[in-house]
Amino acid sequence: SYLPTFSYVRDDARNFNFAYTTDYAARQDDVATGIKRAMASKAWPTFSRAFYTQTIDPMFMEPESGMAWYDADAQQLHMVLGTQSPTGDIEDCTSIYDGSAFPLKSVDLLSCYPGGGFGGRDQSYFPMYIAMAAPFAKAPLRWAQTRFEQFQVGLKCCETDFRETLAVDANGKIQALDCSFVMNGGGQKNLSPYVAQLATLSSMSCYNIPRAVAVASSTHTPQLLGGSQRGFGGPQAFMAIETLLDEAAQTLKLDPFTLRRQNLLRQNQGTTITGAPILQDLQLDAVLERLEQHPLWQQRMAMHQARMEAGLMYGVGFALSNEAYGTSGDGMFAAVEIASTGQVTVYTPYIDMGNGAATALSLATASFLGRNANSINMGEARAFDALQLTTMPAAPPPPNYVLRSSGSASACMGAFHQYHVVEQAGQVLLLNTLLPAANVLWGTPQPASAVRWKDHRLVVEGLPPLPWATVVAQAVSMKLPLVAVVHASYVGAFATAQFACGSGPTTLPVDYVAVGSDVMNVRALTRSHLVNPPTINRHFGRTTYAPCGALVAATIDPKTGKVKIDDVVSVLVAGVQHCPPMVSGQSQGAVAMAIGSVLLEDCPNDASGPGNGMWNLGRYTIPMAADIPRQELIVLPPAPGETTARGIAEAVMCPLAPAILNALAMATGGKRYTRMPVTASVILESLH
Amino acid sequence: MSDPVQFTLNGRAVEASAQDSDMTLLEFLHERQDLTGTKFCCGVGMCCACTVITQSAPDAAFDKKFACLTQVSSLQGMRIQTVESLGTQDDLAPLQQAFLENFSFQCGYCAPGFLMAATAMLSQLKATPVSASQLDALIESAVGSHVCRCTGYVRYREAIRKVALPLTR
Numbered sequence: 001s002y003l004p005t006f007s008y009v010r011d012d013a014r015n016f017n018f019a020y021t022t023d024y025a026a027r028q029d030d031v032a033t034g035i036k037r038a039m040a041s042k043a044w045p046t047f048s049r050a051f052y053t054q055t056i057d058p059m060f061m062e063p064e065s066g067m068a069w070y071d072a073d074a075q076q077l078h079m080v081l082g083t084q085s086p087t088g089d090i091e092d093c094t095s096i097y098d099g100s101a102f103p104l105k106s107v108d109l110l111s112c113y114p115g116g117g118f119g120g121r122d123q124s125y126f127p128m129y130i131a132m133a134a135p136f137a138k139a140p141l142r143w144a145q146t147r148f149e150q151f152q153v154g155l156k157c158c159e160t161d162f163r164e165t166l167a168v169d170a171n172g173k174i175q176a177l178d179c180s181f182v183m184n185g186g187g188q189k190n191l192s193p194y195v196a197q198l199a200t201l202s203s204m205s206c207y208n209i210p211r212a213v214a215v216a217s218s219t220h221t222p223q224l225l226g227g228s229q230r231g232f233g234g235p236q237a238f239m240a241i242e243t244l245l246d247e248a249a250q251t252l253k254l255d256p257f258t259l260r261r262q263n264l265l266r267q268n269q270g271t272t273i274t275g276a277p278i279l280q281d282l283q284l285d286a287v288l289e290r291l292e293q294h295p296l297w298q299q300r301m302a303m304h305q306a307r308m309e310a311g312l313m314y315g316v317g318f319a320l321s322n323e324a325y326g327t328s329g330d331g332m333f334a335a336v337e338i339a340s341t342g343q344v345t346v347y348t349p350y351i352d353m354g355n356g357a358a359t360a361l362s363l364a365t366a367s368f369l370g371r372n373a374n375s376i377n378m379g380e381a382r383a384f385d386a387l388q389l390t391t392m393p394a395a396p397p398p399p400n401y402v403l404r405s406s407g408s409a410s411a412c413m414g415a416f417h418q419y420h421v422v423e424q425a426g427q428v429l430l431l432n433t434l435l436p437a438a439n440v441l442w443g444t445p446q447p448a449s450a451v452r453w454k455d456h457r458l459v460v461e462g463l464p465p466l467p468w469a470t471v472v473a474q475a476v477s478m479k480l481p482l483v484a485v486v487h488a489s490y491v492g493a494f495a496t497a498q499f500a501c502g503s504g505p506t507t508l509p510v511d512y513v514a515v516g517s518d519v520m521n522v523r524a525l526t527r528s529h530l531v532n533p534p535t536i537n538r539h540f541g542r543t544t545y546a547p548c549g550a551l552v553a554a555t556i557d558p559k560t561g562k563v564k565i566d567d568v569v570s571v572l573v574a575g576v577q578h579c580p581p582m583v584s585g586q587s588q589g590a591v592a593m594a595i596g597s598v599l600l601e602d603c604p605n606d607a608s609g610p611g612n613g614m615w616n617l618g619r620y621t622i623p624m625a626a627d628i629p630r631q632e633l634i635v636l637p638p639a640p641g642e643t644t645a646r647g648i649a650e651a652v653m654c655p656l657a658p659a660i661l662n663a664l665a666m667a668t669g670g671k672r673y674t675r676m677p678v679t680a681s682v683i684l685e686s687l688h
Numbered sequence: 689m690s691d692p693v694q695f696t697l698n699g700r701a702v703e704a705s706a707q708d709s710d711m712t713l714l715e716f717l718h719e720r721q722d723l724t725g726t727k728f729c730c731g732v733g734m735c736c737a738c739t740v741i742t743q744s745a746p747d748a749a750f751d752k753k754f755a756c757l758t759q760v761s762s763l764q765g766m767r768i769q770t771v772e773s774l775g776t777q778d779d780l781a782p783l784q785q786a787f788l789e790n791f792s793f794q795c796g797y798c799a800p801g802f803l804m805a806a807t808a809m810l811s812q813l814k815a816t817p818v819s820a821s822q823l824d825a826l827i828e829s830a831v832g833s834h835v836c837r838c839t840g841y842v843r844y845r846e847a848i849r850k851v852a853l854p855l856t857r
Contacts, residue, residue, distance in 0.1 A: 059837055061729045061737060061797035115727070115797030116837050147730045354795035354838035581791040581843075588840035589794070617734035617835070625832050625841040 004193040005217040006200050008273045008541075011035055012210040017275025019539040032213045036178055039167050039211075044175045045252060047244045048165040052675045053236055055184070055224050055603040056157040056596075057150075057610065059622055060354070062115025064126040064154065065144035068134035075105040077131060078140075082114030084122040084351050084409040086381040092123075093131035102135040111379020117353025118593075119228040120155045122409070123190045151603070151610035151620065158183035158192055158218070158226030158233075159605055160199075164240035167211075168248040172259045177209045181216035181236060184605065186225035192218040195226075198324070199233030201273060201541045205241050206284050206322035207263040208270025223605040230411070230593060231650045234323045235657055242319035242658030246665065247672065256318060257292045261285065265322070276540035279492065281639035282322065283573045287549040290571045290634055291318060296551050303553070304666070313556040315666030320549045321654030324542035325412035325647025328492055331391075331404035332417050333384040335485040335519050336365055336373070336425040338433070342472045344369060346376040346425075347485075347519055349384055350418045351409035354589075355649045356582035360414055363578050364422035368430045370453020371468065383519040389487060389512060399524055402511045403489035403532050412647035415578060416544065419645060421488045424510045428484035432502035432515050432525075434458065437475035438466050439503075448503055481515035485522050492537030500526040546651035547573045552659040553629075556667050561684030565595055565629040565660065574635050575646040587633045587652040594656035596623045602677050695763040697721065698773040704760045713763065714738050714755035717770060725771035725800050726755050729835070733757045736834040739801040741808045743767040749815045750808035771800035774807065783807060786847035794838035805831050806848045810855065817857040823849060 009032045010017045016031050018024055039046055066081040077097070083089050090107045097104035114121055130143045145153075164179035181199045185192030196216035203214040216233070218226075249256040265272070267281045291297060300316035307314035335347040344365050352358040362373040389400045431448055438458050439445045446460045457465035475482065480502065487510060489495040494509035511530060516522030537543065553567040568591050577583050600621045603610050610620070633652070657676075664683075665672055671686055690709040695702060704716060717723040717740075729737035733754045741750040743766075750769070775781035780788070783806050793799040809830035818826055827848050836844065 059835075061735070061795065061835065061837060062727065063729070114795070115729075116795040118837070144728075147732070352795070356791075356794045579791075582794070585791050585794055585839040585843055588842045589836075589838045590840070592840035593837070616732050617730045618732060622835065622837075623840075624835070625828065625845065628841050631842065 004196070005215065006197040007215040008200050008212070009035070010212045010273050010275060017271070018541070019275040019536060035176055035211045035213050039165060039176050039178055044167040044169045045248070046165050046167045047248045047251070048163070049240070049244060049672065049674050050163040051236070051240055053160045053239070054601070054676050055159040055226060055605055056229060056601045057154065057603055057620060058116070058118040058120035058156065058229050059620065060114070060116025060118055060120055063145040063147055063150035064121065064124060066127065066130050067140055067142045068130040069140035070102060070134040072102070075103045077104055077107045077134060079107065079127065079131065080110045080112060081127055082112050082121065083124065083127055083379070084114070084117045084119070084353050086111040086351070086379050087349055087385070087406055088123055089127040090381055090385065092128050096128055096132055109381050111351065111381065113378070114351065114353055117351065117411070118230045119232065121353065122155070122228050124155050125188055147616050148613055151615040152613045153225070155190060155225045155227035155229070156603060157229035158185060158195055160184070160236045162236055162240060164244060166241065166244040166248060168252065170252060172252065172254045172262055174207055174209045174263045176211035177204060177241070178213045179203050179240060181233070183216065183218045183233070184221055184223060184226045185218040186221060186223050188225055189220065190225060191228040192226050195228050195233040197233070199237045202234040202237035202322070202324065203241065204273045205238055206265050206282060206320055206547055207241070208265045209263070212273050214273055224603055224609065224611055231323070231653060232410070234321065234650065234654050235597070238319065238321040238654050239658045239661070242655065243661050243672065246317070246662040250670070257288050260320060261288055272541060274539065274541040276543060279543050280545060281642065282545060282547050283636050283639055284320070284547055286636055287320065287547060287571045287573065291549050291551055291569065294551060294569055296553055296567055296569055307555060311558070313558055313667040315554055315663040317552045317554070317659040317662030317664070317666060318550070319655040319658035319662060320547065321651070322545050322547045323651045323654045325544050325546055326417050326490065327407070328490070328540060328543045329404055329538065330413065330417055330490045331402060331406045332421040332488050333406050333485070334418065334421040334425045335383060335483055336422065336429055337483045337519060338429060338472055339482070340472070340476045342469050343374040344371060346373045346422055347380045347383060348376070348378055348418060348422065349381050349406055350414065351379050353409065353411060355411040355414055355586060356579065357414040357418065359582060360578045361418055361422050364419045365426045367423045368426035369434070370458070371456055383485070386520060387485065387514065397530060399527060400512070402487050403491065403495050406487070411649035414649065415645035415647050417490055417647070419578065420494070421486055421510065424488060424508060425484045425486045427508065428486055428501070428513050428515065431506055432484065433475045433480040433482065434471050436502045437478055437480060438471050440478065441466055441470065441474055481517065483516050483519055483522060485514045485519065486510045487512035489532070491533045492540055492543040493533040495530065495532045497527045497531065498529040544646065546646040546648045548651045548655050550655040550659040552656060552663045554660060554663040554667060556664070556683060558687055561680035561682070561687065563599055563664065563678070563680070563683065565627070567630045568656065569632045569634070570652050571634045571636065572648060572652055573646065574648045575642050575644055576638050577635060578645055580635070583635060583648060584633055586649055588631060590650070590653035591631055591656065592623045592628055594653045594660070595627055597676065598657050598660045599677055599679065690761055693760055693764050695765060696767040698769055709759070709761040711760045712756055713740065713758040713760060713768070716760050717755060723770055723772050727797050727800055728756060729797070731756045736805065737798050737801040739804045741769045741804050743769070750811040752805055752808050769804070771803055774803060782851050783810070783848070786851050787844070790843050790847040790850070792839065792843040792847045793836070798834060798836045802831055802834055802844050805834060809848070810852060813852055813855045817855060820853060820856040823852055823856055827852070
């Protein structure tokens with residue numbers, strides 16, 4: 001049994017917050033009580049609602065399946081799995097053999113492409129099921145769940161009961177926030193406590209609120225497993241604050257854009273609920289401007305009137321979100337290999353769970369190698385485990401010390417975190433292999449800063465360009481390393497260190513580098529001047545954000561209660577896009593999933609629900625092509641000076657639920673639906 | 689006991705033993721033919737991931753069939769095509785090329801079903817052309833019941849439309 005609770009309290013008047021207040025724990029309850037008392041005194045108008053979001057199944061296309069073989073002679077467990085968390089699965093599977101009659105020296109996990117994930121394969125129990133069964137099988141064991149079984153035991157989005165009170169003064173300044181979330185983790189602990197934590201960290205969204213109390217707990221119940229499905233607690237937080245702001249604007253007769261604009265967080269202006277600074281340009285003013293000027297918003301009243309004359313109800317809703325990407329305490333591995341034929345291969349423990357990571361990471365080698373990878377091996381755990389890195393600090397730190405260990409594969413970590421570490425592995429190969437080889441060919445040593453790739457040739461001013469194949473052949477003949485393995489740690493900034501590269505000592509934004517002949521045969525480069533990010537960063541909670549704003553137009557047929565989402569306009573802050581069509585595809589998938597979560601999908605947590613083993617797509621309603629609206633995705637240009645991508649896998653989905661609910665409120669003359677899913681029967685009942 | 693079942697699979701004659709005649713076509717493809725491109729998802733004919741196509745005669749238009757619901761014993765004399773029959777890695781079918789160029793899929797698990805249903809639609813379009821204005825409705829009837837959870841359908845439709853448009857009248 002477990003009942004982890006996370007809470008954050010911020011009170012600017014007392015200069016009190018999680019990140020900087022030294023006696024935070026001792027005073028937290030008193031400060032929270034003071035904030036609640038101030039809100040109860042009604043010094044400011046308050047807006048309060050209770051919300052419920054249902055259990056949702058990720059309904060990834062391929063039910064969980066895998067193979068396992070326990071080799072008693074070698075005391076080794078071999079597994080083939082589609083998983084989002086290969087490193088954690090190896091640890092979990094190893095742990096269940098501890099003290100058993102089956103000695104285990106190692107787990108060899110071959111991670112294959114899963115048919116979708118969305119968080120439903122992140123710390124799933126399925127790998128442990130087959131690991132536990134393997135020693136009892138007379139042959140290699142294959143276990144493939146049916147869809148009925150997947151609905152019954154698969155990880156789902158946490159059912160969440162939450163309530164929120166927002167105090168907004170008559171001038172439209174948000175004065176205080178008080179919210180609590182109870183997330184149903186179901187029968188087994190998984191990532192649900194951290195989902196609860198992110199709900200609290202997301203509770204202020206993109207607004208600078210001087211007083212805030214946010215509490216969330218993840219409960220242990222004999223019900224469906226609630227885990228880290230897409231959004232990781234953020235969608236619940238954004239639903240609460242964005243619908244309450246809509247209500248506040250309406251009640252206080254304030255323009256909803258102006259209301260939001262005057263409360264925005266901006267770079268180095270305002271702080272998060274933990275008191276953390278805003279390190280990025282959130283570009284929220286530009287998001288608001290694009291949405292406010294959009295014809296869908298400008299023409300909403302005319303369209304409302306036209307639809308009303310046709311016997312329909314019409315509304316346009318608007319909402320913002322500020323979804324974090326990464327945990328701001330992340331470790332990442334990658335390796336890049338150049339074959340003697342010149343083919344480039346990326347190795348990563350990261351997973352493509354339908355977020356396009358295999359494509360995006362294959363592009364990352366181009367930054368320093370001038371070419372995309374020819375192939376990518378995802379879910380590679382063995383080569384990186386073999387490095388035996390440690391996060392145990394010591395003075396001086398041992399050569400295998402890194403700040404953060406490699407975690408599970410969240411979809412939002414591909415574009416920034418994982419891309420970075422692949423890119424850096426490419427840089428290590430440039431510095432240790434390709435540049436030394438080129439310098440021999442040129443006969444005049446050139447620094448890395450002087451060379452660049454053009455049309456697959458290494459060029460430098462005043463010397464002949466060197467074709468890729470020529471440089472690689474020279475490197476092979478010199479027996480230079482053809483593989484680079486790197487680890488990076490990110491905690492509000494990347495750890496950096498100086499490494500003894502073949503081209504000379506070089507400071508890189510990574511904390512471990514090894515090179516060699518293949519991924520299983522590498523030696524660490526000598527590291528010095530290791531600089532970890534400031535210790536205070538560990539208290540920030542989150543530091544990297546991909547804001548998004550949305551307009552949603554919805555039509556209700558009052559005869560049936562059926563809602564048709566007509567249009568969605570999303571304005572996304574994505575940084576530098578690696579592959580715009582994939583950003584667009586992620587956005588379109590997010591729109592479909594958001595419509596499902598608000599209007600259609602539902603897993604009852606009782607005997608009638610999927611726990612009874614009789615659920616399939618005949619009962620679980622998901623959005624189909626006919627449910628998909630016209631869509632426009634506006635990706636803002638990168639912020640000034642921004643050279644990296646932001647993790648956007650979840651970003652577009654986050655403002656959509658509140659935008660849909662706000663559209664329904666406009667369409668119905670102010671009805672506030674707070675219990676999901678808002679089915680046709682719910683609407684019909686509310687209209688009569 | 690049932691008799692062996694003979695049918696044509698991707699242009700070659702195959703025989704399922706009497707013992708295998710109770711298998712679903714999906715199992716038979718995976719376990720006996722090592723053709724794993726056809727995917728299992730719901731197993732009840734709702735998601736369409738397992739769609740294959742059948743033909744009554746070499747020049748006839750294709751029909752769709754759910755491999756998860758089709759018993760091998762029902763295939764006597766039929767002509768079946770799976771996703772493996774379309775293109776090769778070096779020579780993709782136009783639909784496969786369009787799916788790739790349009791980034792229609794991300795996890796890819798639903799792609800074989802979309803490909804086979806759209807292939808059937810193209811063959812019907814060739815046999816009975818419709819106007820360009822009717823094309824979206826035809827696409828909806830062909831793939832409207834297919835489930836995709838990654839990319840939200842839009843890019844599949846765009847790709848299918850691109851390949852199908854020249855076949856309209």
